[in-house]
Amino acid sequence: MDARTAPTSVTRILEWRWFNVSIAFWLSCFALYLFDPYDIYPPADSLIKVLIFLALTIFCFGVGAAFGRGQFTPLISSSRTAKRLFLASLLLNFIILPLNVSTYAGVSLLEVPGLIFDPASAYSQMHDSLAADRSERIELLAFKAIFSWLLVLFLPLAIILYRERRIGLISCGLAFGCAVVFSIARGTDKELFDIAILVFASLLLPIDRPQGDRSKAGRVAIWPYIVGGAGLVFILAAFVFRKTERLAQLTFHCFQNTNSCIYLNDYIEDPFTFLFIMGYRYLTHGFNGLEAAVEGAMSFCPFYGHSRPLTYLAEQFGMNCDAGIVQQLDYLGWTSRGAWSTGFVQLGNDFGLWLVPVFFLAFGWYTRRLYRSVSQTGCYIAKTLFVYNIYTLLYMVGNLQLAQTGDIYFGYLFWTAVLFGSSLFIQRRA
Numbered sequence: 083m084d085a086r087t088a089p090t091s092v093t094r095i096l097e098w099r100w101f102n103v104s105i106a107f108w109l110s111c112f113a114l115y116l117f118d119p120y121d122i123y124p125p126a127d128s129l130i131k132v133l134i135f136l137a138l139t140i141f142c143f144g145v146g147a148a149f150g151r152g153q154f155t156p157l158i159s160s161s162r163t164a165k166r167l168f169l170a171s172l173l174l175n176f177i178i179l180p181l182n183v184s185t186y187a188g189v190s191l192l193e194v195p196g197l198i199f200d201p202a203s204a205y206s207q208m209h210d211s212l213a214a215d216r217s218e219r220i221e222l223l224a225f226k227a228i229f230s231w232l233l234v235l236f237l238p239l240a241i242i243l244y245r246e247r248r249i250g251l252i253s254c255g256l257a258f259g260c261a262v263v264f265s266i267a268r269g270t271d272k273e274l275f276d277i278a279i280l281v282f283a284s285l286l287l288p289i290d291r292p293q294g295d296r297s298k299a300g301r302v303a304i305w306p307y308i309v310g311g312a313g314l315v316f317i318l319a320a321f322v323f324r325k326t327e328r329l330a331q332l333t334f335h336c337f338q339n340t341n342s343c344i345y346l347n348d349y350i351e352d353p354f355t356f357l358f359i360m361g362y363r364y365l366t367h368g369f370n371g372l373e374a375a376v377e378g379a380m381s382f383c384p385f386y387g388h389s390r391p392l393t394y395l396a397e398q399f400g401m402n403c404d405a406g407i408v409q410q411l412d413y414l415g416w417t418s419r420g421a422w423s424t425g426f427v428q429l430g431n432d433f434g435l436w437l438v439p440v441f442f443l444a445f446g447w448y449t450r451r452l453y454r455s456v457s458q459t460g461c462y463i464a465k466t467l468f469v470y471n472i473y474t475l476l477y478m479v480g481n482l483q484l485a486q487t488g489d490i491y492f493g494y495l496f497w498t499a500v501l502f503g504s505s506l507f508i509q510r511r512a
Contacts, residue, residue, distance in 0.1 A: 099286060100286045100468075101147050108136070111365045114362060114366050118366075120344065120362060122343070122363065123367075124342065126373060129373070131373075131376040132369070132372055132376055135436070135439075142440065142442045142443040143439075146447040146450075147450040149450075150447040150453075151450075152451060154455045155505040155508050156459035156461035157463040157464075157497075157500065164248075165243060168235065169253075171235050171236040172240075172256060174232055174233065175233070175260045178222075181222055186267075186268060187264075188211035189207060191263075195266075203269070204266065223488065229489075230489040230491075231496045233490060237257055237276070242462070242466070245284060245287075245289060272483075274317045275321075276473075276483075278317055279472075283473050283476070284469055286468075287465055288456060288457045318357060322356055325360055326350055337420070338417040338420045340370075340415065340417060342367065342370060364480065368422040368479050369479070371417075371423025372426055374416035375407050375411060375427040378414055381410070386432070387403045387431030387432045388485050389482070389486065389491060390485075390488075391486070391491060403431060408428060408430075411423055422481045425479075449468065452464050467501065470494055
């Protein structure tokens with residue numbers, strides 16, 4: 083290794099920034115939970131156990147990342163191939179979007195504009211549609227599962243290729259538009275926040291622009307920050323509007339099965355105050371679930387309990403997960419449905435909460451190795467998986483979001499298996 087390729091202190095810092103950002107976010111949310119400025123949560127009875135659990139998890143995560151050296155065998159390093167995959171996934175999403183809207187929102191695509199200013203009705207229709215048995219939408223689920231390997235690439239590749247200036251704003255905007263339309267039809271904010279988190283995660287990747295753009299590397303473009311800021315304002319405004327519409331009839335709101343309540347009349351009239359209080363709840367109430375979970379019994383739903391789609395598949399083969407740590411929350415002072423309990427608790431459904439740090443030992447190794455693969459080979463599959471790993475880490479204070487989205491999660495598992503399999507195969511041949 084010569085002086086030109088030797089890692090500098092700057093590259094080492096950049097290589098670890100994803101880890102530092104993730105841990106800083108976890109600890110900031112936990113500190114807000116402890117501070118509890120709105121007096122929502124009851125006094126912490128299991129604080130010492132939660133602190134020990136978080137310390138173990140962060141320690142194992144760091145140790146795993148420290149050993150995540152080397153790289154995976156690159157699968158797709160050609161930007162031309164990546165662009166073709168993105169265009170194929172864009173076409174597939176255009177085909178699936180009307181089916182998704184009618185199945186999960188109970189309306190046709192032509193009815194979506196009428197729901198823009200009526201999110202309460204959209205949300206109610208979505209719940210009515212999902213109340214039906216899963217078997218009634220099994221054909222769509224099977225179709226999406228078959229093409230999950232392509233669907234999982236859709237939004238990350240749109241963001242990554244746009245950042246690298248390999249696709250234009252219109253192509254990226256069409257990808258975002260599919261998510262926005264689905265969000266309007268369902269009356270939910272998840273799709274909008276998914277975009278924001280995926281964009282942020284992509285910013286932690288090393289940038290690789292076409293050769294012709296490198297002469298402009300020293301220039302700082304202002305307009306992407308303006309567009310990004312405007313997009314964030316739009317997402318937050320939509321969040322406040324939808325939440326106030328849905329909660330306007332309530333005097334106060336309690337998490338199901340808990341005494342964690344808030345009087346909405348004190349906040350709902352002022353949009354800025356409402357944004358702060360709701361944002362605070364979303365960032366912190368998962369830790370209340372974690373505090374309840376540390377008192378739970380050991381659970382054993384190996385390799386599938388963390389994911390509702392995988393649990394559903396396991397049930398078809400007679401494997402039930404009725405006594406998992408998430409299900410125990412109903413008897414531990416929290417709730418298994420309708421509120422978050424952090425992704426740590428959902429991971430604990432597999433082998434028990436206190437073995438979750440072992441998972442983060444492996445996850446830290448995997449994420450660091452993905453980053454190194456991106457920086458050394460430019461592999462677009464590694465870029466996509468890295469973005470989803472950061473997405474998972476940032477959602478960890480709430481829930482295990484990626485694992486609950488069947489088609490995307492199946493695609494994530496598919497490319498993870500291919501990445502490991504190809505690397506092992508080539509190593510053995512060598």
